[in-house]
Amino acid sequence: MKPFQRSVVWLRRDLRLSDHRALFEACAASEEVVPVFLIDEDILDGLAKDNRQVHFIQGCLDELDERLKERGSRLLVIRGRPKEAIPAVVSRLGANALFFNHDYEPAAKLRDQAVSKTLRAGGVTVQSFKDQVVFESREILGGSGDPYKVFTPYSKNWLKTLESAKDAHLRDYRPDLKRLVPAEKIREKNARFSELGFVESFLFVSPGEVAAKSLLKGFSKKIGAYHEQRDFPAIEGTSRLSPHFRFGTLSPREAVRFCHEHFSPGTKVWLNELIWREFYQMILDQYPHVEKGAFKPEFDRLKWSSNRSHFEAWCEGRTGYPIVDAAMRQLNQTGFMHNRLRMVAAMFLTKDLLIDWREGERYFATQLLDHELAANNGGWQWSASTGCDAQPYFRVMNPISQSERFDPEGEFIRKYVPELKGLDSKRIHWPHEGGLFSSTPAGYPEPLVDHKTQRLKAIAMFKK
Ligand SMILES: Cc1cc2nc3c(=O)[nH]c(=O)nc-3n(C[C@H](O)[C@H](O)[C@H](O)COP(=O)(O)OP(=O)(O)OC[C@H]3O[C@@H](n4cnc5c(N)ncnc54)[C@H](O)[C@@H]3O)c2cc1C
Incomplete structure (x- = not known):
């Protein structure tokens, strides 16, 4: 019994x-x-x-x-x-x-x-x-017994702890499904979201556990090159499993077991991303103030811009910076944004438009299919330099050189910014001056701000 x-x-x-x-x-x-x-x-x-x-x-x-x-x-x-x-x-x-x-x-x-x-x-x-994690926040602690604030020592300890009892930590919990209640014993009709007026929308990955497993299986062919391809938005070099991690249609233990079965240089880098996921879960659990404010409270005193038209232009992909606009349009159209572009777009909002990271965080939350409080908050605070182990405030990404480096042919930009389709792979990154044309192509917006000027303003704001 x-x-x-x-x-x-x-x-x-x-x-x-x-x-x-x-x-x-x-x-x-x-x-x-x-x-x-x-x-x-x-x-x-x-x-x-x-x-x-x-x-x-x-x-x-x-x-x-x-x-x-x-x-x-x-x-x-x-x-x-x-x-x-x-x-x-x-x-x-x-x-x-x-x-x-x-x-x-x-x-x-x-x-x-x-x-x-x-x-x-x-x-x-x-x-x-x-x-939903391999290790909870109190399982990976620093030498002083406190939770970590920096990723690298956390990840080293995470890996060491895993190695110490790999089989136990990665145990496959297979439920005895024979214990599930016979259907005829439960008479209630299932509720549906549509009863509350919710409607269908575009999904970039199929829902459900079967789809998650098949995506993971397909990724086994790509994981070997993950470390070389993951930063290029025109290549589907990442797993696209984020919604499945978000809703637990894939077990995190299964993902780590998968890494052990498909070992390669790419796997090592991918596993590191899974550890970032757990790092941010740990941060949210241990430092819940991050939900409302900066990890480092002194950054709550920053005086952000309240320019609504700039914010709306950023949301709609009309900043005049092609890579930022392509990223935001990908988000609006598909509910996904490539990781490299999440950093570029977030940094553009906070360091070029000088708009509060929380505004961007909230907008991403409404659009991302994989939206998850811990990762979204962590990513935004990293980009805005207000978080734990964040990008230092003086290291501001240049959206034009990011574009030249990670979308060298302009393939990704052409897909999401059709106004620029006809431009060559040099001019597409900055279509406003030079080249064959002397002005911005018809239908594409003028740049909202000048990156060089804004970068200096952002650094001065943070310094102050
Ligand atoms: C501003 C900003 C906001 C972000 N918001 C979210 C969010 O709401 N939800 C979300 O899942 N990720 C978020 N990320 C992290 C990352 O961009 C996505 O997890 C990744 O792009 C999802 O694509 P993928 O599944 O192909 O990732 P892969 O590269 O295949 O990575 C595998 C998995 O690792 C996890 N992961 C990867 N990178 C990170 C990271 N930097 N932080 C935490 N976990 C990571 C995800 O679960 C991902 O599915 C954000 C990053 C930034 C910079």
């Missing part, structure tokens, strides 16, 4: 069946397990109706339900606000335990504490687990 007659597994950012810690533990400890997803109205309140992440999640839920039905079970999707809806469903189902995986975002931590408190007060057992 197992300790729990019936348990609920509350799925959140772990929308898969394989290598799933909470599901594994629930199946091991319960006679019957009901997987539940809550359409959380607290989160949805402020979102646009064509939000890409919502569409992606719906796709993941449909796939999960389908795969569970093939096994004679089902997913239960409910709607409401977590503090009331989760205790209510646990009680409605007559469950005596709730299982879920940890989430490190400040609001999620408060939510989980509140739900756990209510359930425990009612005699329900609540158990939660590490799942």
